[in-house]
Amino acid sequence: MTEYAPFDKYLDAHLDESIEELSVLSAQPSVAAQNWGMEECAKLVSEMLEKRGFNTQIMPTGGAPVVIADRPGARSDKTLLFYNHYDVQPAEPLELWDSPAFEPTLRDGKLYARGVSDDKGHITSRLFAIDALLAEEGELPCNIKFVIEGEEEIGSVHLPEFIEKNQELLAADACVWEFGQVNFEEVPMQYVGLRGICYVELSVETAEIDIHSGLGGSIFPNAAWRLVWALGTLKDENERILIPGYYDSIESYTERDVEFMAALPDPANEYKTRYGVKSFLNDIEGGVELRLAEVFQPTCTICGLTSGYQGEGSKTVLPAKASAKVDFRLVPKQTPKQVLEQLRAHLDEQGFDDIKIEFLGGGPAARTDPDDPFIKIVVDTAEDIYGMPMQIVPMIGGSGPNYPFVHVLNQPVATAGCGYPGTNAHAPNENMRLDLYLKHAKHMVRVLKAFSEE
Amino acid sequence: MTEYAPFDKYLDAHLDESIEELSVLSAQPSVAAQNWGMEECAKLVSEMLEKRGFNTQIMPTGGAPVVIADRPGARSDKTLLFYNHYDVQPAEPLELWDSPAFEPTLRDGKLYARGVSDDKGHITSRLFAIDALLAEEGELPCNIKFVIEGEEEIGSVHLPEFIEKNQELLAADACVWEFGQVNFEEVPMQYVGLRGICYVELSVETAEIDIHSGLGGSIFPNAAWRLVWALGTLKDENERILIPGYYDSIESYTERDVEFMAALPDPANEYKTRYGVKSFLNDIEGGVELRLAEVFQPTCTICGLTSGYQGEGSKTVLPAKASAKVDFRLVPKQTPKQVLEQLRAHLDEQGFDDIKIEFLGGGPAARTDPDDPFIKIVVDTAEDIYGMPMQIVPMIGGSGPNYPFVHVLNQPVATAGCGYPGTNAHAPNENMRLDLYLKHAKHMVRVLKAFSEE
Numbered sequence: 001m002t003e004y005a006p007f008d009k010y011l012d013a014h015l016d017e018s019i020e021e022l023s024v025l026s027a028q029p030s031v032a033a034q035n036w037g038m039e040e041c042a043k044l045v046s047e048m049l050e051k052r053g054f055n056t057q058i059m060p061t062g063g064a065p066v067v068i069a070d071r072p073g074a075r076s077d078k079t080l081l082f083y084n085h086y087d088v089q090p091a092e093p094l095e096l097w098d099s100p101a102f103e104p105t106l107r108d109g110k111l112y113a114r115g116v117s118d119d120k121g122h123i124t125s126r127l128f129a130i131d132a133l134l135a136e137e138g139e140l141p142c143n144i145k146f147v148i149e150g151e152e153e154i155g156s157v158h159l160p161e162f163i164e165k166n167q168e169l170l171a172a173d174a175c176v177w178e179f180g181q182v183n184f185e186e187v188p189m190q191y192v193g194l195r196g197i198c199y200v201e202l203s204v205e206t207a208e209i210d211i212h213s214g215l216g217g218s219i220f221p222n223a224a225w226r227l228v229w230a231l232g233t234l235k236d237e238n239e240r241i242l243i244p245g246y247y248d249s250i251e252s253y254t255e256r257d258v259e260f261m262a263a264l265p266d267p268a269n270e271y272k273t274r275y276g277v278k279s280f281l282n283d284i285e286g287g288v289e290l291r292l293a294e295v296f297q298p299t300c301t302i303c304g305l306t307s308g309y310q311g312e313g314s315k316t317v318l319p320a321k322a323s324a325k326v327d328f329r330l331v332p333k334q335t336p337k338q339v340l341e342q343l344r345a346h347l348d349e350q351g352f353d354d355i356k357i358e359f360l361g362g363g364p365a366a367r368t369d370p371d372d373p374f375i376k377i378v379v380d381t382a383e384d385i386y387g388m389p390m391q392i393v394p395m396i397g398g399s400g401p402n403y404p405f406v407h408v409l410n411q412p413v414a415t416a417g418c419g420y421p422g423t424n425a426h427a428p429n430e431n432m433r434l435d436l437y438l439k440h441a442k443h444m445v446r447v448l449k450a451f452s453e454e
Numbered sequence: 455m456t457e458y459a460p461f462d463k464y465l466d467a468h469l470d471e472s473i474e475e476l477s478v479l480s481a482q483p484s485v486a487a488q489n490w491g492m493e494e495c496a497k498l499v500s501e502m503l504e505k506r507g508f509n510t511q512i513m514p515t516g517g518a519p520v521v522i523a524d525r526p527g528a529r530s531d532k533t534l535l536f537y538n539h540y541d542v543q544p545a546e547p548l549e550l551w552d553s554p555a556f557e558p559t560l561r562d563g564k565l566y567a568r569g570v571s572d573d574k575g576h577i578t579s580r581l582f583a584i585d586a587l588l589a590e591e592g593e594l595p596c597n598i599k600f601v602i603e604g605e606e607e608i609g610s611v612h613l614p615e616f617i618e619k620n621q622e623l624l625a626a627d628a629c630v631w632e633f634g635q636v637n638f639e640e641v642p643m644q645y646v647g648l649r650g651i652c653y654v655e656l657s658v659e660t661a662e663i664d665i666h667s668g669l670g671g672s673i674f675p676n677a678a679w680r681l682v683w684a685l686g687t688l689k690d691e692n693e694r695i696l697i698p699g700y701y702d703s704i705e706s707y708t709e710r711d712v713e714f715m716a717a718l719p720d721p722a723n724e725y726k727t728r729y730g731v732k733s734f735l736n737d738i739e740g741g742v743e744l745r746l747a748e749v750f751q752p753t754c755t756i757c758g759l760t761s762g763y764q765g766e767g768s769k770t771v772l773p774a775k776a777s778a779k780v781d782f783r784l785v786p787k788q789t790p791k792q793v794l795e796q797l798r799a800h801l802d803e804q805g806f807d808d809i810k811i812e813f814l815g816g817g818p819a820a821r822t823d824p825d826d827p828f829i830k831i832v833v834d835t836a837e838d839i840y841g842m843p844m845q846i847v848p849m850i851g852g853s854g855p856n857y858p859f860v861h862v863l864n865q866p867v868a869t870a871g872c873g874y875p876g877t878n879a880h881a882p883n884e885n886m887r888l889d890l891y892l893k894h895a896k897h898m899v900r901v902l903k904a905f906s907e908e
Contacts, residue, residue, distance in 0.1 A: 033767030208730025214852030217753030276662025299671030302678035304762035313487030398668030
């Protein structure tokens with residue numbers, strides 16, 4: 001306890017300043033999907049790092065730039081890499097926010113803004129931990145690097161290639177991931193695996209202009225119907241993906257995964273309350289079965305549909321165009337390339353060669369060994385802050401570009417962060433709980449110290 | 455010829471003034487679906503009628519008001535009723551207009567604006583004909599009434615009840631319908647039947663808020679998928695409507711209908727060119743087969759789809775809500791009530807009791823006897839203007855509230871108007887050809903005179 005008391009004291013005393021910095025960062029829009037504010041936000045992040053004495057570079061990628069930074073440590077040759085992203089999800093639907101998405105607002109111990117948790121609060125809370133180390137010791141305990149991309153929310157389109165090309169710049173002994181959270185029982189979670197993703201837009205055009213539906217209904221092809229029928233061939237009402245061979249090469253969970261999952265609390269009631277959902281798919285009631293289905297099952301999710309008239313009341317129009325956003329979550333051994341090929345072949349086979357497929361981003365799944373020493377450091381140092389060590393989750397439903405970190409940079413990747421189940425990432429009223437923000441900074445101080453002294 | 459020369463001369467000389475009046479009317483938005491400008495437009499129409507000495511009333515309906523007007527004739531006790539509507543379709547998508555939708559613009563002998571053809575140009579061209587009659591004769595040749603509603607584009611929600619309640623006010627010997635047009639060979643068409651319509655919004659809600667697709671994809675119900683699957687049970691890829699009993703009670707076409715259709719030109723090439731469509735549904739190539747399929751076949755058309763994220767790029771969200779606009783065109787003997795009942799029963803039977811059905815308007819099909827003497831007047835008087843009599847079409851694909859005119863007011867209903875196939879009603883760049891506008895006014899002078907003298 002005593003060892004960390006000065007750092008904790010510093011963090012307790014300076015929380016307001018760090019939250020102010022987070023407010024400034026969150027007020028800067030940086031919506032990758034809309035290419036809105038990307039350069040400005042990269043510059044802001046870079047300046048925040050330079051203020052802490054980091055050497056920084058804003059590096060081009062072909063899309064939004066990557067900010068990289070490093071500062072040597074005083075007492076260890078080891079290097080820790082923080083992976084973060086400065087881009088955020090679109091804020092729409094705007095009308096569902098209680099305060100404007102890009103005007104950070106404090107209410108009830110939480111800061112509300114788009115990106116405040118995913119992922120800007122993780123950037124500033126880590127800088128906050130670094131502030132505490134520098135204030136108390138004048139130097140960092142180990143080398144610290146940051147790689148902060150601007151395309152995470154659109155599938156990290158350019159990051160794998162960037163990592164491939166910049167392996168030396170990004171070399172490190174371990175990596176702390178961009179996110180982490182406590183679960184609904186306030187237990188800190190250690191996620192050692194992430195699903196992959198293949199995100200596509202399916203679109204079809206059946207005419208050059210919309211046609212009066214009275215004229216066209218029985219003789220002209222209808223883009224909306226083509227799309228509905230094509231989508232209907234992808235997945236049945238029992239959630240079975242109908243693309244031939246889709247389940248052939250996938251890696252299922254192990255007995256050990258089941259053990260990890262069984263040690264976790266049942267999320268069923270919490271999910272039902274939080275999202276206002278009455279039941280889960282396939283008659284699953286909860287427990288291990290729900291946890292396994294959540295992450296070890298490939299998915300095919302319609303994220304959006306658009307065609308024709310969508311306003312109030314009626315418009316009698318036969319749409320010339322229709323499109324859908326579809327998100328395939330990948331389990332180990334699946335790759336976006338394979339999914340794209342299977343999807344194209346399937347649509348063609350089903351008579352839907354008129355449906356275009358645009359790949360909007362993705363990457364394979366990857367997992368870190370739960371017994372890696374770095375994972376143990378991150379898990380054990382949490383106890384001092386959260387009253388218990390982190391609980392290991394072998395795989396989660398979400399995705400991220402951990403594949404090149406694990407398999408190209410060969411780093412163990414640990415998750416740790418200040419999220420919680422009500423953080424509303426990707427939804428209106430995204431928020432950051434200030435108590436968890438402070439805890440994460442304290443946790444990071446301990447991780448950096450323990451890692452350096454190992 | 456000589457008989458009509460003074461009227462034609464008047465019309466030739468005053469076209470600009472009438473087009474100016476049409477511009478004023480078209481500049482006033484009146485989008486029923488968006489409840490935008492309805493009262494203002496009703497007032498404007500009423501003032502235009504009063505200027506011609508009509509007694510007018512703006513009557514409430516529960517929705518947009520109906521404008522009714524009448525002026526007695528000097529030389530005949532017969533009464534002609536004009537049915538028109540002052541509401542217009544939504545102008546969206548606005549970016550596809552070459553000039554703003556509510557700023558009427560003259561280009562190449564056409565006036566461009568939303569509603570300029572459907573139906574405001576029909577209102578002002580009929581007033582223009584009345585101006586000619588009043589200018590040359592000081593009086594009208596017969597009693598003239600107008601009924602001008604404000605909800606035609608949203609399915610004439612309140613008109614049938616309005617007609618039921620105001621039969622005496624609307625009593626007349628014959629009715630001229632709100633539209634009419636020449637075909638792509640410049641032949642004036644007499645449409646004696648209209649399909650019915652049942653327009654619904656199908657919607658489903660699977661959660662209270664959108665869910666991160668990484669979390670939710672394999673365990674939470676997805677509103678977009680529920681909608682896609684439900685729609686998929688309504689119609690198969692061969693355009694067969696799958697609702698049980700849907701085709702049981704419908705009235706098919708007669709030998710006589712086939713004869714009328716066979717006398718009409720083949721629209722196949724014109725349709726392909728106009729809409730940029732490569733082929734027609736069910737391998738139909740054209741001719742009588744295309745004409746019969748176009749109007750005597752019940753339809754189920756998706757007019758719009760909306761769910762989740764629809765912006766640029768990707769957003770990994772599992773939508774809580776999804777909805778579709780669906781337009782069923784009805785052939786004789788089908789009623790909206792029956793369709794709604796069959797649809798509900800079918801969705802329930804298929805396991806989609808979570809899909810809500812909202813009825814957005816409609817009415818049954820109706821037809822006028824092609825041998826009615828009034829039809830003959832309208833058909834024959836066209837020859838003097840168009841160089842040929844009108845060509846009779848026993849039924850068209852579009853819909854309108856002709857059922858209560860034919861079956862409650864017991865009036866023969868003739869179509870005549872200034873439309874043409876490139877008028878872009880319900881699409882961007884709606885336009886009115888000035889030459890056809892003038893012709894319609896001249897035709898109406900002849901119809902009114904011939905009808906009065908019959």
